[in-house]
Structure formats: structure tokens, C-alpha cells
Amino acid sequence: MKITKAIIPAAGLGTRVLPATKSMPKEMFPIVDKPTIQYIVEEAVAAGITDILIITNRGKGLMEDHFDRSPELEAALTKGGKDKMLEEVIGIADLANITFIRQKEMKGLGHAVLKAKSFVGNEPFAVLFGDGVIYNEGTPAIKQLIDAYGEFGEGVLGVKKVPEEDIHKYGSLKVEKLHDRIFKCTDMVEKPQTKEAVLSLYSITDRVVLPPSIFEILERTEPGVGGEIQLTDAMKEIATTVGMTAVEMEGSRFDMGNKFGVLQANIEVGLNHPETKEQLKDYIKELAKTL
Numbered sequence: 185m186k187i188t189k190a191i192i193p194a195a196g197l198g199t200r201v202l203p204a205t206k207s208m209p210k211e212m213f214p215i216v217d218k219p220t221i222q223y224i225v226e227e228a229v230a231a232g233i234t235d236i237l238i239i240t241n242r243g244k245g246l247m248e249d250h251f252d253r254s255p256e257l258e259a260a261l262t263k264g265g266k267d268k269m270l271e272e273v274i275g276i277a278d279l280a281n282i283t284f285i286r287q288k289e290m291k292g293l294g295h296a297v298l299k300a301k302s303f304v305g306n307e308p309f310a311v312l313f314g315d316g317v318i319y320n321e322g323t324p325a326i327k328q329l330i331d332a333y334g335e336f337g338e339g340v341l342g343v344k345k346v347p348e349e350d351i352h353k354y355g356s357l358k359v360e361k362l363h364d365r366i367f368k369c370t371d372m373v374e375k376p377q378t379k380e381a382v383l384s385l386y387s388i389t390d391r392v393v394l395p396p397s398i399f400e401i402l403e404r405t406e407p408g409v410g411g412e413i414q415l416t417d418a419m420k421e422i423a424t425t426v427g428m429t430a431v432e433m434e435g436s437r438f439d440m441g442n443k444f445g446v447l448q449a450n451i452e453v454g455l456n457h458p459e460t461k462e463q464l465k466d467y468i469k470e471l472a473k474t475l
């Protein structure tokens with residue numbers, strides 16, 4: 185079945201990047217000249233997604249404005265003869281059918297995903313975390329997962345290997361290699377707190393493709409780590425019964441909910457951006473001499 189729907193959970197409070205997130209959603213942090221959420225929407229669209237539901241909360245209205253038309257701005261650009269920018273600005277509003285729903289209480293990622301039940305209906309769907317950018321020049325990360333769904337027909341987890349000292353912050357997976365970057369996943373644990381609880385250093389990273397059966401499981405999932413309804417706890421049921429596929433995604437991953445991730449994103453994308461790359465390269469070389 186073709187995957188055409190995606191959800192983007194973007195209701196998190198972003199406490200790791202305070203005070204920037206006091207009034208500004210982390211999903212609107214710019215990476216050079218585009219907000220984070222636009223990179224994510226463009227990735228989904230490039231993978232064949234046509235319908236996107238962004239899960240927000242109060243205070244995230246800026247995101248809705250970004251994907252809307254902007255008559256005053258368009259008029260000013262038209263008057264100034266800035267046709268290329270005008271086209272780009274209008275294009276943002278036409279990227280996909282984008283709708284929004286609010287998660288009224290922050291009860292965790294699983295709770296946020298459950299908000300998408302009626303939008304998704306009875307189809308497999310993609311999930312892209314609103315603060316996770318996977319940047320590459322080749323196949324978009326979510327397309328790598330959608331391709332694996334086409335091959336194996338089961339839920340797919342986007343994974344990255346994380347350093348041992350960091351695995352306690354993430355979901356750890358029990359995996360067995362099938363080929364290249366593809367694994368079978370038969371178990372998982374959210375934020376393992378002891379060495380014994382770690383299943384591997386492969387961790388779920390910002391992208392998944394899920395069957396609609398996840399909703400029925402989420403509806404009866406009890407709060408887990410941090411008192412939140414954890415998506416990992418619900419996916420574990422699928423992994424341990426029918427199994428899931430894991431794909432080690434190609435691309436640099438920027439965690440925009442983390443201070444260092446914000447810096448990495450701007451440096452790496454800036455070094456590839458036609459308007460900034462030369463100047464930034466010279467700047468970094470000069471700066472490096474002083475380090």
C-alpha cells in the first residue's frame with residue numbers, strides 16, 4: 185500500500201533549548217535560512233507524502249503562519265520585483281495538504297501520535313519528529329523507510345548508532361542484520377537505565393513508518409518512563425509479536441531540540457549553501473587557528 189500520509193509531532197516544550205523556546209517553537213529555529221519544520225515537510229514531500237498532520241500545542245501558531253499564504257509579504261515582494269523570492273514564499277504554502285491539531289496536554293510522544301488516529305484512518309503512515317532533521321543529498325530519510333516498508337511490509341524504524349554513554353537517553357533496539365543497512369527488530373526498550381537493559385547501541389531516531397494497528401495499542405498503553413505515554417512502549421508490542429524492520433538511515437542527523445544540534449545544523453548546512461559556503465569556510469579556517 186502506498187504511503188501518502190505523514191504526521192509530525194511538534195508539541196514538545198523544548199526545555200533543553202530554553203530560553204529560546206520560551207515563546208518560539210524549536211521547530212521554527214532557522215537552519216541558515218529556512219525553519220526546521222520546512223526541511224522536515226520538504227523531506228516528506230520528496231518521499232511522495234501528500235497529506236501532513238502537524239501536532240502542535242498552544243504557542244506554536246508561528247508554524248501555522250509559515251505554511252499559510254502571506255498577502256502583505258507577497259504584495260511587498262511583487263512591488264519590489266522580487267519574483268524569485270515571491271515564488272518561493274508562495275510555494276511554501278503549496279508544499280502539501282498540511283493540517284494542524286493540538287495536543288492539549290503534554291502527555292508524551294505516544295499520546296501525541298494518538299491524536300492522529302482519525303487523520304490516518306486504516307493505512308500505514310509515516311512519522312517524522314518535528315525537531316529532528318536528517319540531512320543528505322541522496323534519498324530522503326523517510327523514503328529510505330518507505331522503501332523498506334515496500335520490501336518487508338511491516339512497521340519500520342529509522343535508526344542511528346549512538347555512543348554507549350548516550351544510549352540511556354534514547355530507545356535501544358534488539359536487532360539482527362538482514363542486509364546492508366537493514367535489520368530485523370524484535371524488541372526495544374525506552375531510555376534503558378542500566379547496562380543490562382541495553383539491547384544494542386542502535387536507537388530509534390526521528391523517523392518511523394507505522395501500521396494503523398498502533399492506535400489500538402496506544403489506547404491501552406499505560407504511562408511509562410517520565411510518566412508519559414511512550415510510543416516506544418506501543419511499538420515494542422508490534423516488534424515482539426510480528427516484528428519490525430529497522431533501517432540505518434543515511435544522512436547527518438541534527439537534533440534541533442539540543443543546543444549542540446542547532447550549531448551542527450547551521451554549520452553543516454551553511455557549508456553547503458551556495459550563498460554562505462565560501463564565507464563560512466574562510467571564517468571557520470580563521471577561527472580554527474585560534475582554538
Ligand code: UTP
Nearest residue numbers: 193194195196197198199200290291292296314
Ligand atoms: P522530545 O522529548 O525530544 O521533545 O520529543 P521535548 O518534549 O520538546 O523535549 P525537552 O522538553 O527538550 O526534553 C520528541 C518529539 O516528540 C514530540 C516533540 O515535539 C518532538 O518532536 N512530543 C513530545 C510531542 O509532540 N508531544 C509530547 O507530549 C512530547
